[in-house]
Amino acid sequence: MQLLDLTLPDPAVNLALDEALLVSAEEGTGGEVLRLWEQPTHAVVVGSGGSVVIDVNLSACAADGVPVLRRASGGGTVLLGPGCLCFSLVLSYARAPGLNEIPASNRYILARIVNALKPVVAASVEGTSDLAVTGVKFSGNAQQRKRKFFLHHGTLLCGSDLALVAKYLNPPERQPEYRRDRAHGDFVTNLPLRAEEAKQLLIAEWRPEGDYAPVPLPQAHALVAEKYSRVEWNRRR
Structure with a gap:
């Protein structure tokens, strides 16, 4: 596994780069990677x-x-921006038993995120793929899958303006049972650390070796043109 600590200014390109990393691994031009990024707007x-x-x-x-954009993975609607650290993992199914199944792969990855955050909080897995502290969510996660590799990406709230979550997001169409119809302001919280500190905890847990290269930026820009910039994709539902 290699490390890619790279934030691009445009949110569509950031989303597209996650998918480009997955495609590169699947095609044999890339491999396992931990990407860390924080959307500046x-x-x-x-x-x-x-x-x-x-x-x-x-x-x-x-x-x-x-x-308002749409990603290629599942999961719920999120607000990205300053104070919301995004982590993206492209992993091979051969890395560990059960990774070819979504529930088992969620358990594998989220257990490691929980372990990484142990010095700061006692987190737990809630719902399908959330992380929370005493039932209050600070992380959502989703996956996109290919034949040999899969993309797991998630968020860690680390100083995000939580009032904006309620401003820009309606109550979700689908919600986990543990939410109990709570409003956004009662359901989400920030971790007691800065995004840069969270980065270091994730790096210490996953132990990437060296920096990821070459970065598939041409493929990411092609995906933006084909998909992420198009109304037909972003507003299809």
């Missing part, structure tokens, strides 16, 4: 099967110029 990102109309406060986003 706010953006709403809907899961591949999510509903923009239901999950997003489109009028608030339009008024503030917050883009």
Whole structure:
């Protein structure tokens, strides 16, 4: 596994780069990678099967110029921006038993994230793929899968402006049982550490060896043109 600590200024390119890393691994031009990034401006990102109309406060986003994008993985709608550390893992199914199955791979990865955060919080896995402290969520996760490799990406709230979550996101179409119909402000929280500190904890847990290269930026930009910049993709539901 190699490390890619790289944030790009445009949210669509950031999403596309995650997918490009997965495609590169699948095609044999890349491999396992831990990518860390923190979107410098706010953006709403809907899961591949999510509903923009239901999950997003489109009028608030339009008024503030917050883009609404769709990623290629599943999971719920999230607000990215300063204070929201994104981690992306491209892993081979051959790395550990059970990684070819979504529930087992979630357990494997989230157990390691919980272990990484032990010096700071006693976290637990909640719902399908959330991480929480005493039932309050600080991390959501999702996956995209190919034949030999899969992409698991998630968020860690580390100083995010949580009031903006309620401003730009509606109550979700689907919610885990442990949420118990709580409003966004009662359901999400920040970890008691900065994003840079969270990065170091993840690096210490996963122990990547060297920096990832070459970065598939041409492939990412091609994916933006083909998919992530298109209304047909982002507003298809």
